[in-house]
Amino acid sequence: MTLTAAQKQEDSMPTVALVGRVNVGKSTLFNVITGKYSAIVTDVAGTTRTSNRAIAYWRGQPIRFIDTGGMVAPPDDPFAEDVIHQVNLAIEQADVIVFVIDVRAPLDHDDKRMALKLQNSDKKVILTANKADTMQLTTEVHQQKWRALGFGDPQAVSATTGKGVGDLLDVIHEELDLTDAPMQELPEDTVKIALIGKPNVGKSSLFNELIGEDAVIVSEIAHTTRETFDTLVEWEGHHFLFIDTAGIRKKGRVEKGIEQKGVTQSINQIKEADVILFVLDSSEPISSQDKHLAGLIEDSKKPIIIVANKWDLTQEGHEDFSFLRITDKSQKYNDAREHYLQYITRIFKFVRFAPIVYLSALTGKHVLRLFPMIEKIDHERKKWIDPVELEEAFEKIKRKHLPTKGKGVRHPQIFSIKQIAISPPVFELKLKAKTDLHETYLRYLQRQIRRVFGFEGVPMVFYIKK
Structure with missing residues (x-):
């Protein structure tokens, strides 16, 4: 059979396989990543019979994802042998394997069998704990039982809410090593931007939405300009360099050393930047980690734009927002911005001069408002008064x-x-x-x-x- 140009291009793409036992949420995760809803998603174990394939773009790079059925099918499943064959084929074709487990379920024999199989495959494996829908479940990924699988701490994600998926894609991007193009000079008008925020506020999703907009041109030298993950984009003739945006996935965790590494990463980004995008999760109260990062930004004396991400949750009333001190529930939609502004003004001094952009990285709503705001702030920082x-x-x-x-x-x-x-x-x-x-x-x-x-x-x- 003769391959078409499109087939040759797809075959040369980096490939990621999602594997795991039945009913851990592989198909839901696949749907979130690819934006395609072709896989059958139910609570019935073993629903996905064959491998679903789709191409997703992350940081301007195409990646082929393969969704597989549960490696250990129910004993009465007549398709069990075919499912196992499809999983083995996906593992063989993959450059990176995402091993999905259910953080809510105990570690069982099927998880251990899959772990042993993947260890013998000689492939790069990213252990991913799905269904981490709450903060408590997110912290449970650090339990010793998961480390016993042999792949370190899992990446915590919630495929149903999208939480942590951007960070997972950053890990995949790094493991695929998609950043080997030659370095080139930056245009003179380039504004250097750092996205600063604690883990899981949506920095990676926001960045991907920024470079994925139709009005934005991702340069051929994207990801390679100075540092491994710096990304140059163009909007209406203006150039913006997002500094080491892959580094934002490195979370501060409980373990000493890893937490310090995350802080050091933020400090380095702030030093390099002309403008800081301070990303907050507007659906949650301000945390001590938010305050610590705010202190670093304030000490740097760098221009700042506050990004109130996940604003779609506010307007749709998905949260109680008791931390905003809204007593009348009818005020949630109309006055949420005013209450949120008052709330963060009590905590952050720089809110008094920093603009706030309310947006949703998940839906893309109002994301493009950031570009003219960055342009304006860049002009303001260079202003000389007569x-x-x-x-x-x-x-x-x-x-x-x-x-x-x-x-x-x-x-x-x-x-x-x-x-x-x-x-x-x-x-x-x-x-x-x-x-x-x-x-x-x-x-x-x-x-x-x-x-x-x-x-x-x-x-x-x-x-x-x-």
């Missing part, structure tokens, strides 16, 4: 509210103000000797300068010179 205009505005600000003293007894006097740097904007205040400004006056000064000159999303720094 010295004359700055002095004139400053005189009006002082007349409205005289400087208040900090330490000491002498009343402060500010002789002049000038901008001495950009990105972030730094302002030098020349102050009367042996006097000091109260920090509340510096906050007032910052608010007034923003009111006149903008600087949306950009932190400001004041340098006192006496």
Whole structure:
């Protein structure tokens, strides 16, 4: 038989097989990844009789996925022998195998038999714990019984909600080693962007949605520009480099060392970036990990856009949102943004100057709003204020509210103000000797300068010179 060009291309694609015992949710996971609903999904064990195949794109790269039936079929299944043959064929064709288990079920003999078979296959195996629908179930992937299978801690996913699927695809992408193109120079107008957020807030899904939009062009040098997973995209003639976005999958876990590695990864991304996208899960309360990352961003003095992801859950009323202190349930849809803004303003100082984009990476709703917002913030961080205009505005600000003293007894006097740097904007205040400004006056000064000159999303720094 002669292969067509399309068949040759598909045969040369990296291939991933989903295997596991019956009823662990392989077909549901396959459907979520590929976006195709051709596989039969029921609660009846052994429903998937043959291998379903589909091509999915992740980080601009095509990957062929194979869904298989349960390796250990029910004893009365007349198709058991055929199912086993199909599974063996899929394992043979695969470059990477996703071994799916049910985190809610005990480890049984069938799981162990499958693990032994995969260990003997000499293939790369990613152990994946499906049905981790709650936070408690997600933490159970670290139990010793799963490590006994010989593939380390599983990747926690929930195929029914999509939680953790983006992180799993990042692991697959890394294991397939799809990043061997030569390095090239960046366009001069390139804005470097880092997606920062705790695990499972949807960073990977958001990134994939950004580069998957019809209006976005993924460059031929995507994934290879400077670091292994940097990705260059073009939108309306403007260039955006997403920094090491594959690194965001590396979760901070309970184990010492792995958690520190996740923090180090975030610090490095922040240092490299021109603009930070701080991704939050708007369906959950702010956690200590969110606060820690926020502190890193605030200390960096980098421009920031807050991304309230999973906003579709808010509008559809899937959560109770008691943490927003909404007493009237009728307010959920109309006033959710206002309540969420008030909620995070109480926690994060930079919310007062950072724009917020409410979106859903899962549905793609409002994702494209990020590109013009990034463009705007990039312009704001490079802004130089005309010295004359700055002095004139400053005189009006002082007349409205005289400087208040900090330490000491002498009343402060500010002789002049000038901008001495950009990105972030730094302002030098020349102050009367042996006097000091109260920090509340510096906050007032910052608010007034923003009111006149903008600087949306950009932190400001004041340098006192006496």
